[in-house]
Amino acid sequence: MTTTATVGPLLRTWRERRGISQLELAGRADSSSRHISFVETGRSRPSEEMVLRLAEHLDVPVRDRNALLLAAGYAPKYAHTPLDDPAMGVLREALERLLTAYEPYPALVVDAAYDVVAANRGVLMLLDGLPEHLLAGPLNAMRLTLHPQGLAPRIHNLREWRGHLLAQMERQIALARSERLRALYEEVSAYPVAGADWRGGRGEPVDGAVASIALPLRIEHDGHLLSFVSSISTFNTPMDVTVAELAIETLLPADPATAKYLRSLAP
CATH class of the missing domain: 1.10.260.40 (lambda repressor-like DNA-binding domains)
Structure with missing residues (x-):
């Protein structure tokens, strides 16, 4: 027994x-x-x-x-198919269509350890100018966001956003007890946070209507302060480990100025 x-x-x-x-x-x-x-x-x-x-x-x-x-002595029920397997072709195409349809707004797909498996041009726009060593594959969304040479210096409410991301990872570690995710958490939580407490931004007013709904990501791009609300989606009733661990994150403009600026960059 x-x-x-x-x-x-x-x-x-x-x-x-x-x-x-x-x-x-x-x-x-x-x-x-x-x-x-x-x-x-x-x-x-x-x-x-x-x-x-x-x-x-x-x-x-x-x-x-x-x-x-x-x-319990039974065979595994759920397959673990690599995303680049031909059997995943339909899924890959669907994800690419979804990400493209969301442009010019940023959207990406990550796996269980936040490695980026797909991203649209809105995301690439935000990553413009980052050092090569951070852009060498595989890209990791948490590392790109919180690294002091990554997006962190551009985020105006860094301490709030960092706290939100670390709390999110803590909940996932408690749920899945992933050693890979734990190692990533230990790495990114140890990154230094530049400057003083940026809570509420660098003097810019925070949109009260947005703040009452969700914590916005306030990030600078080419001299423009952009504001986003993040939404994360997963697959319902997945029958494959790979699919179950995928998450689609979309960044919705939180104010008219952000939406107008992104539309002005669209080809």
Whole structure:
């Protein structure tokens, strides 16, 4: 019963991370707290269906659902297809169409560790003038944004935006416990923050209407102060690890001046 003894503690760990009791999980998964207890202690071997059901209600990432299945003695259910695989051709084309359609506004696609897998011309415009060593592949969105030689000196509300990004990474690390993401977090959180506290910008008024909705990214480009609200989208019910870990980030102009400036740059 080695597999049972392995999958039980894994499920218990995920349940405890979510702060859910055995009784609550049993109610969600249409089971009993007794059965959940038996599974976690290794006294009962869960069926493949039960492993997947518990993983669903515990919001276990797709990659880790495969690990749970293996630990329970079952074959992985979710493929892990490289994005450059011919089978991903339709997905790649759809992402490219989406990013192009969003121009002149910036939009990009990142993987689970924020490596950029696709970006449109709006993003490339923001990266203009960065040093070559930061632009050497693979591009990493967090590194590009927070590095003192990257976009950080151009961001007027750097401390606020940095805090938002680091908190976002902390939530993801707590969810997935990714060593790769943890290493990136340790790197970018150690970057120095130039100058004094820039909270609220460098003296420019912050649009109250925008600030009441979401934290804007206020970034300078070629002497113009641009303001964006960020939106992140993921795929619903993905059946592939690669697809599950993709995120599409779009930057919506937060004021008319930003929208007008970006349209003026459009070819």
